[in-house]
Amino acid sequence: MIIDIGNKKIKINNDTLIPIYDYRQIRPNDCEAGGMLIGSIIRNSNDIVIEDLTLPIKEDIRSRVKYVRSEKHNELLEQKWIESQYTKMYFGEWHTHPQNNPFPSSQDIINWMNLMKKSKTEAEILVFLIAGNSSFKVWIGDRKRKTIHQIYGGDYSEFKMVR
Template identity: 35%
Template sequence: MTLLLRTTAGRILEVHRRVLEAMWAYTQVHPKNTEAGGILVGHERQQGNLVLDRFTSPQPGDRRTRTRFHRSVEPHQELLNLMWLASGCTRTYFGEWHTHPEPCPTPSSIDLRSWRKHLKQEEARENGLHFIIVGTAITRVWHANQGGRDVTLIGETHTEFRV
């Protein structure tokens, strides 16, 4: 099943279930679990819908604690480059994801600063960027347009993980 959401630009974002399920494997259900994260990767359909069907998982060099995740640039960029080439140059950077050790995740001030920094960069392009936080009970998705300061919650779903 695909999660269908409407972006702030009025486009439909299709988030593949297998992407969510793979992220849910990093849900912080135990006190010793550290935050995890990576980048979101997808492509645009001819009809204008956006398809989020790939992501990167935590990589060597990422800094992970119980309440912080800092993504190392190089290994995630290398994976994105491979996905870009393997897709015939159609899959691209869609945004960021990470986990929080709380049931219904809310972006921290650090998250919001980081997201706004990404939105100012060329990587945001015309589709804006998407941000996913996996909480222990709810997974939430935000969207913002390039250069925008407002990051808008566009949807959520129950976090489903296997212990």
């Protein structure tokens, strides 16, 4: 999937979307899931490729309507940073909602604003993805302007969710 936002393109690999799709909250007792979005900046361009992620781990806080990512994800990110010879970095967050058509809660917006201020990354923008049961949406946070806006919304049918 490629999202053109004017001065740059954001590509999210299908291999990154598949595990997110698998964590959808289909059953009534499924808890929210989430993690980090990890990628690279393409040389000689402003383009971004999100090609990796972290998955929920036991240290995370998860309930039907709440997900809090543990600090342990930072260790996983550091490992991916080193293994990639310092090219894969933090680009944002993903999590699920138990809705068909997801939208951010007020707590999501507060968390995203905090991440834009505090995140240690070379990225000028952060990407936030919420996966609902039948569709998902993507927002970007502009770290300089301190703004967040939706850049994509669609259902899963246009992607091959094949393992």
